[in-house]
Amino acid sequence: MQLVVARIGRAHGIKGEVTVEVRTDEPELRLAPGAVLATDPAAAGPLTIETGRVHSGRLLLRFEGVRDRNGAEALRNILLIAEVDPEELPEGEDEYYDHQLMDLDVVTVDGREVGRITEISHLPSQDLFVVERPDGSEVYVPFVEEIVTEIDLAEQRAVIDPPPGLIDDRAEIASSRDSSEASGDEA
Known part of the structure; x- marks a missing residue:
């Protein structure tokens, strides 16, 4: 490969x-x-x-x-x-080659299907999974220990524990501007 x-x-x-x-x-x-x-x-x-x-x-x-x-x-x-030999594994215990992660199913810790990994983007600060959802849209999942809790190559899946708003639109956004408008204060 x-x-x-x-x-x-x-x-x-x-x-x-x-x-x-x-x-x-x-x-x-x-x-x-x-x-x-x-x-x-x-x-x-x-x-x-x-x-x-x-x-x-x-x-x-x-x-x-x-x-x-x-x-x-x-x-x-x-x-x-x-x-590279396709069977070759990286030296580190929690390290993976991109080809091992491609096409893994992505599910949340409570079992909800998110999609599948279609690309790994290597950024200076961290790597990102580009996950294609069943509806064809994409979501970006940072490949960090706090969010990606498990990579199971035998089951061909990545388990994630996403913070609010990462994979859904239910995040509440609060800003100081919203609270000042609500109280009637104007600048």
Whole structure:
């Protein structure tokens, strides 16, 4: 199975290095020197990682055959894809690969059906499940321990304990403006 592990960013310096946006929890395994990665678009690859280093908090890679800034810039926005055994599991106990979570049924702790996971969005602060409801609408569920209480791969379901308003429209919204209007106060 193929998984996107990074997106190539801008060139760094004049010797062919590029910044990369890491899209894997295991960059030391997937983006190590010697790794051969497929690309999207496919015509750009495959690419073999020659060197890698961290500079100012960003991962910099150099690929075999890319020796200058022009060559590095030509790779900008290309996705790097690793071949992964579908049975392989992440090292951490409560970690999952995106393909394991896709299409899981989402239910609340009291058993109400919410929908199924159609996408995982990786944001800087947290990951989000994009859940398609039975009516075709979507709801976004933060993939945090307080909300996603259980992932059961054997049963193909994710159990959530959503706060009010996350999956329904029954949240009460209170604002100071509403209370001042109710008491007749005007500014």
